[in-house]
Structure formats: structure tokens, C-alpha cells
Amino acid sequence: xxxxxxxxxxxxxxxxxxxxxxxxxxxxxxxxxxxxxxxxxxxxxxxxxxxxxxxxxxxxxxxxxxxxxxxxxxxxxxxxxxxxxxxxxxxxxxxxxxxxxxxxxxxxxxxxxxxxxxxxxxxxxxxxxxxxxxxxxxxxxxxxxxxxxxxxxxxxxxxxxxxxxxxxxxxxxxxxxxxxxxxxxxxxxxxxxxxxxxxxxxxxxxxxxxxxxxxxxxxxxxxxxxxxxxxxxxxxxxxxxxxxxxxxxxxxxxxxxxxxxxxxxxxxxxxxxxxxxxxxxxxxxxxxxxxxxxxxxxxxxxxxxxxxxxxxxxxxxxxxxxxxxxxxxxxxxxxxxxxxxxxxxxxxxxxxxxxxxxxxxxxxxxxxxxxxxxxxxxx
Ligand code: NAP
Numbered sequence: 001x002x003x004x005x006x007x008x009x010x011x012x013x014x015x016x017x018x019x020x021x022x023x024x025x026x027x028x029x030x031x032x033x034x035x036x037x038x039x040x041x042x043x044x045x046x047x048x049x050x051x052x053x054x055x056x057x058x059x060x061x062x063x064x065x066x067x068x069x070x071x072x073x074x075x076x077x078x079x080x081x082x083x084x085x086x087x088x089x090x091x092x093x094x095x096x097x098x099x100x101x102x103x104x105x106x107x108x109x110x111x112x113x114x115x116x117x118x119x120x121x122x123x124x125x126x127x128x129x130x131x132x133x134x135x136x137x138x139x140x141x142x143x144x145x146x147x148x149x150x151x152x153x154x155x156x157x158x159x160x161x162x163x164x165x166x167x168x169x170x171x172x173x174x175x176x177x178x179x180x181x182x183x184x185x186x187x188x189x190x191x192x193x194x195x196x197x198x199x200x201x202x203x204x205x206x207x208x209x210x211x212x213x214x215x216x217x218x219x220x221x222x223x224x225x226x227x228x229x230x231x232x233x234x235x236x237x238x239x240x241x242x243x244x245x246x247x248x249x250x251x252x253x254x255x256x257x258x259x260x261x262x263x264x265x266x267x268x269x270x271x272x273x274x275x276x277x278x279x280x281x282x283x284x285x286x287x288x289x290x291x292x293x294x295x296x297x298x299x300x301x302x303x304x305x306x307x308x309x310x311x312x313x314x315x316x317x318x319x320x321x322x323x324x325x326x327x328x329x330x331x332x333x334x335x336x337x338x339x340x341x342x343x344x345x346x347x348x349x350x351x352x353x354x355x356x357x358x359x360x361x362x363x364x365x366x367x368x369x370x371x372x373x374x375x376x377x378x379x
Contacts (some may be wrong), residue, residue, distance in 0.1 A: 001327045003315050004276050004305055007114035007246070007255060007262070008298075011238035011282040017059070022234075026197035028069045031056070037071055037092075039085030039365030041372065049196070050095035053230020057200050059236035061104035062112035063290075068101045068233050070121050083356065083363045090352045099176045101227055103207055105184040105218035108135055108159040109142040110299075114290075115154035119176070124163055128176045130164035135181040135223055141209065141216060157254050182206065184218055188232065200226040238287035247274065254278045260301030261308070276314050277303055345374030351375045364379030 014029035016022065029057070030049060033045040058065045071079070072257070076093045084092075104111055111118075122129055128379055136159065138146070146153045151214075155249045159179065177319045183202040193196030202225055205218040242248035249266035256266040263271035280301040281294050308314045323330075332339050338347075348366060353366035366372050 001323045001331075002276070004278065004309075006260075006301060006305075007277070007279040007283055008239075008281050009243075010288040011240040011253070013239040013241050014234065015237045016187055016240050017234060017236065019185050019187050021190070021197070024190055024197040025195060026053075026187050026230055027188060027232040027234065029262065030060070030064050031238055033068050037084055037088035037252075039157055041090075041367055041369045042289040044085065044087055044367040047091065050091055050097050050230060050231065052096070052196075054096050055099045055101070055227070055229040056097050056231040057101045057103060057227055058233045058235055059103050060112070060199075060237070061102055062235060062237070063114060063117045063177070064238075065102055065235035066113050066117050067120050067234075068235060069177060070124070072097050072100055073121075074310070075126055075173065075178060076126060081360055081362075083361055083365065085365045085367055087367065097231065098174075101178045101179070101180055101229070102202075102220055103180045103183050103202065105182070106207060106216065107142070107181045109138060109145055109152060109156050109217065110156055110181070110207075111152075111159070114151055114156060115158060116157050117182045118155055120289075122158060125159060126172075126174055127171065128166065128169060128174060129162045130176065130178040131159050132181075133163045135179075136160055136163055139207075143208075147218070173262055180219070180227075184220065184222060185330065186220075189226075191230065196230065197232055198230070199226050200232060201226050210325075238289070240283045241281050252286060255283055257284055260284060260297075260304045261355065316353045338373055340373070340376045347377075347379045348372055348375050351379065 012031075014031050021027075026049060028046070032043055032046060033048060035095050036046040036048065050072075071084075071088075071092070072095070079089055079092065083162060093212045099332050121127070134157075134247045146156060162179075178204070182205045184205050186201045188197050188200050190196065193202060203220040204223040204225070206221055207216040208219045209215070210217045239253045242250075247256055247262060247264055247266070248254075251266075256263040256271065257279050258273070260276040260280055262274040263270045264274055278301050282289075284301070285293075286346075305314070329339075350362075352363040352366055354361055355366075358364075366375060
């Protein structure tokens with residue numbers, strides 16, 4: 001129906017750890033938890049149990065890990081004026097979680113989070129932050145990494161400051177955040193009383209330089225320790241999903257491409273360019289990078305489209321024009337597929353903002369498909 005199609009549907013699944021016990025109740029991906037508190041209609045019934053435990057373990061130390069830890073630890077009085085979903089706020093008000101462990105398989109030099117996000121969580125007024133000074137000892141190869149990367153340097157400085165200058169708290173509703181470095185998950189074990197998760201066994205690690213990439217990777221030492229907990233959030237990265245008939249690189253979890261031009265195969269020697277098909281964002285590069293990274297990424301894809309248009313590769317000179325938007329709408333109607341156009345989205349947006357006004361929130365999320373479709377149609 002179109003001369004040019006851009007795939008930009010992101011990464012809506014999760015990497016798995018592949019360790020025993022991963023299916024126990026009480027273990028979720030951070031993505032599911034994020035979708036829950038952001039009011040995604042498919043996850044509003046997720047109901048993570050925040051009541052029967054005071055301890056949560058977050059695996060991974062990227063910005064998503066910091067996001068979920070912050071939601072678990074922040075006083076709900078401060079969340080009330082954000083656009084957090086109402087069901088999540090109600091559940092967090094009753095939460096008994098007071099302690100969160102953020103576990104990284106490498107050290108503070110390699111933590112995947114960025115400085116602004118780390119500073120934000122370290123500055124939370126009710127929070128005691130625990131960083132072991134012994135974890136801050138650096139090897140010459142760490143020093144080299146720090147010299148080369150300004151963000152890593154800032155992050156490392158923030159961890160050093162947190163380790164050496166603990167903050168005084170007033171003792172009212174205090175919470176604890178433990179950064180655990182050099183630990184990788186080995187298995188999960190159930191609690192004594194139920195089939196829910198009761199804890200995680202961690203293997204201590206040390207870093208070894210990987211010959212091929214020169215990157216320092218975590219290697220198990222054979223020494224283990226257990227942390228008891230009733231909630232685990234795995235925050236080890238998102239994963240894109242393939243679409244039937246679309247080329248997909250299963251190993252990297254991306255659509256194979258050159259500067260956003262989709263390739264028919266992930267093996268360069270066999271690959272040809274799929275004419276008119278482009279990709280942008282996490283589906284193109286993998287699940288890393290902030291909004292600004294995606295802006296540059298989109299610009300590159302648009303430049304590729306413009307180049308192909310200029311070279312006459314995508315818009316044929318002869319033949320009848322493609323059916324385009326009208327054809328697409330007709331096809332959706334013929335197949336009885338519900339869809340929302342921009343004006344419907346605008347009705348949802350304005351309704352959510354209006355509902356938010358009553359509660360001093362920027363918006364109140366509508367969290368069911370039925371209600372979203374109803375508002376999109378009738379306002
Ligand atoms: P991420 O930054 O790639 O972090 C993934 C974390 O998981 C790393 O600590 C990684 O450790 C660890 N990990 C991966 N596989 C593991 C395994 N098998 N066992 C143990 N640990 C493992 O991913 P993310 O946190 O999902 O964030 C995705 C992107 O979104 C990032 O670029 C992030 O900056 C961005 N983001 C930005 C914001 C913001 O700007 N506020 C908010 C959210 C997300 P290793 O380093 O050892 O691999």
C-alpha cells in the first residue's frame with residue numbers, strides 16, 4: 001500500500017537470564033513492572049505483591065533498574081502529583097518494601113546507568129544508600145576505562161561520594177538502597193511457606209578482559225551468597241520481537257539493516273536491500289540509548305530514505321500509485337480491526353489531562369482497552 005514503510009515498533013519483550021527458578025511467582029521483568037505503573041492496559045492486573053515482603057532485589061544496574069528502584073523507594077506523597085497509574089499508586093501506598101538491592105555483575109566503573117539518573121536517586125530525601133568502599137578499588141584497566149569515558153567517570157565519582165559520605169536521615173519512614181557489585185544471579189529459590197520467590201543466590205564475580213572485544217566481562221569465582229527477598233525485578237535489557245515475514249537477526253534482536261535500510265538477511269554476504277523497507281530506533285540498533293540517541297538514529301534513516309528517493313529506487317515512475325492511507329483504512333475496516341487515528345488519540349489525551357486536573361496530576365491514565373477505544377470514539 002505504501003512506497004516506503006519504516007519499522008519503528010521498538011522492543012516490547014525481555015531478555016531472560018536462563019537460571020533455575022526464574023519462573024517462580026514474585027519474579028517479574030522490570031519492563032512488566034514499568035508497564036504496570038505506567039498504566040499499560042495489558043499489565044494493569046499484574047498486581048506485584050509489595051505487601052508480604054520488605055525486600056526487593058533488582059538485577060541489573062542500568063537506568064531502567066534505577067527507575068524501578070526509585071518507584072519502589074520514593075515516598076508516595078511525592079508520586080501523587082506524577083502521571084503514575086492510579087492502581088499502582090494505591091498498591092505502593094500499602095507497600096512494605098523498605099530495602100532494595102541493585103545487583104550488578106560488574107563493578108562501579110562499568111555500571112550501565114548515567115550520572116543524571118544516578119544523582120536523582122542518590123538525592124532522595126528518605127534514602128540511606130549503601131556502597132561498599134572495597135568495591136571502589138580500581139585496577140589499571142579500570143583507570144583506562146575511566147579516562148576514556150566521561151559518563152563512566154561521573155558515575156564512578158557519584159558512587160565514591162555515596163560510599164564515603166553517608167547521609168543523616170530523620171528516622172521517619174527511612175528506606176535502604178544497597179548497590180551490590182561483582183555479583184551475578186545463579187538461581188532463585190522459593191520461600192519456605194509458598195511457591196513464591198524467597199531469595200536469590202548470587203555468585204561473586206571478578207573481571208577478565210575479553211580477548212576479542214577488549215571489554216572487561218564478569219566471570220564467576222565459585223563463591224556464592226544468598227539474599228532473602230519476596231520480590232525480584234529483572235532489569236537486564238529489553239528485546240525486540242520479530243514479525244512474520246520480516247528479516248530478523250535473532251542473536252542481536254534487531255532487524256538487519258545498513259543505516260536504516262532493511263536487509264533481507266543477517267549474513268552480509270547473502271543480504272540484499274529490501275526495497276522501500278526501513279527501520280529506526282531500538283529495533284534498528286538494539287535496546288540502548290536515550291531519546292536523543294533515537295533522534296539521531298531516525299535522522300539517519302530519513303537520510304537513507306531521501307537518498308533512495310533521489311536515486312529513483314523507491315517511487316516507481318510508471319504504474320498506478322499505491323493505495324496509501326485510504327487503502328489501509330479500508331483494509332482495517334473490511335477486517336473489523338479496531339484502530340485509533342490521530343483525532344482519537346487527541347481525545348484520549350485531553351480526557352486523561354482533564355481527569356488528572358481533579359487530582360493535581362498531569363494526567364490520569366486510562367488503563368483498559370475498552371475505555372481507551374470508547375474515549376477515542378466519543379471523547
Ligand atoms: P542497559 O543500560 O543495557 O542495562 C542493562 C543492565 O543489565 C546492565 O547492568 C547489564 O550488565 C545487566 N545485564 C545484562 N545481561 C545480564 C545478565 N545476563 N546477567 C546479569 N546482568 C545482566 O539497559 P536498560 O537499563 O534496560 O536501559 C535501556 C536503555 O534505555 C539504556 O540505554 C538506558 O540508558 C535507557 N534509559 C534511559 C532512561 C533515562 O534517560 N532516564 C531511563 C530508562 C532507560 P553489563 O553491563 O555487565 O552487561
